[in-house]
Amino acid sequence: MNAAGATISPRAIRAILVDDESLLRQHLRERLERHPEIVIVGEADNVQSAAELVAVTRPEIIFLDVQMPPDNGFDLLPLLEGMDPVPAVVFVTAFDRYAQRAFDVHALDYLTKPVHPERLAQTVERLKRAVSQRGAGVAASPTLVPHLVPETPLEAADLVPLQEGGNLRFVEAGRIAAAQSQGDYTRILAAGGKPVLIKSTLSHWEARLPVGLFSRISRRLLINCQQIQQVSRLDREKTQVFFIDIAEPLTLSRIEFRRLRGSF
Known part of the structure; x- marks a missing residue:
């Protein structure tokens, strides 16, 4: 106290x-x-x-x-x-x-x-x-008591709490590289740590993440193009995307990769 x-x-x-x-x-x-x-x-x-x-x-x-x-x-x-x-x-x-x-x-x-x-x-x-x-x-x-109003979008410098097991880490919203839908959960890829699974829908994250940074390239995936470090074609149908300070890449379908290129 x-x-x-x-x-x-x-x-x-x-x-x-x-x-x-x-x-x-x-x-x-x-x-x-x-x-x-x-x-x-x-x-x-x-x-x-x-x-x-x-x-x-x-x-x-x-x-x-x-x-x-x-x-x-x-x-x-x-x-x-x-x-x-x-x-x-x-x-x-x-x-x-x-x-x-x-x-x-x-x-x-x-x-x-x-x-x-x-x-x-x-x-x-x-x-x-x-x-x-x-x-x-x-x-x-x-x-x-007033009606609760929706949250406004985050700014790139705002801190986002991410729970990893018993640890809580804080990441700037602009350093979140991708948000991936997994049913009622969203898998968050952010710089400096492992992917985190959060019980919240992708639509919720789309409304909260900084405006202009993220592109929705499919129903399941949001990507922050500013966090992309490298792109590697595996074959005609699959492409891997590597992000800054994240060890694990994302594998995109041919259609997702086409939409990603169109967002630049």
Whole structure:
């Protein structure tokens, strides 16, 4: 638990960050620096320390991660029920499958890591409206909870969390070389590591990856042409594509290779 001791303007909105990954807390902290109306009064890396931090700092907003093994961010919510007023919660997680549950518990908003600046700005505006309504004596209710809006595309420099077994690594979106559909999963090839299988559809990745970098060369495959290092024809029907800082090549069909050439 880390509580800040700086003097806070009476008009500032007090916030805490709860995430077990210090790098991601830093990433969000830097994003929030663009919004001086939000003042971070503390940080925590698990549910228990977050509950203690809330009691000490009395924040108006909690930016809360979901998966913090062995904890779950939703476990914090019952511990907030005795507070008056109860702080608003914005879930910040790498997994979009929690969006419906976040909405069900009346979270103010739900952000997908890495947090996009424009998307965060929308959340801050909602928070300001909610705080204003509370100050005017408007009672909190499910009808005040905004509809969740789709995530905006990533920028090339944004960090994308990739889970590899028990390890979590972060890769710039622009260094993702390819996304390959495998049913309800997507296989991600990114510089500096092995391919990662993620439970998310290719359509989801197509909507999130940086605009202009990726070409959809078939129903199953997105390729970042800027990450191609070498192309090698195996025969008339098959071509191998090698990427920068990735050991494993992709094998393309004749039609896929033709579409790839057309995307340059």
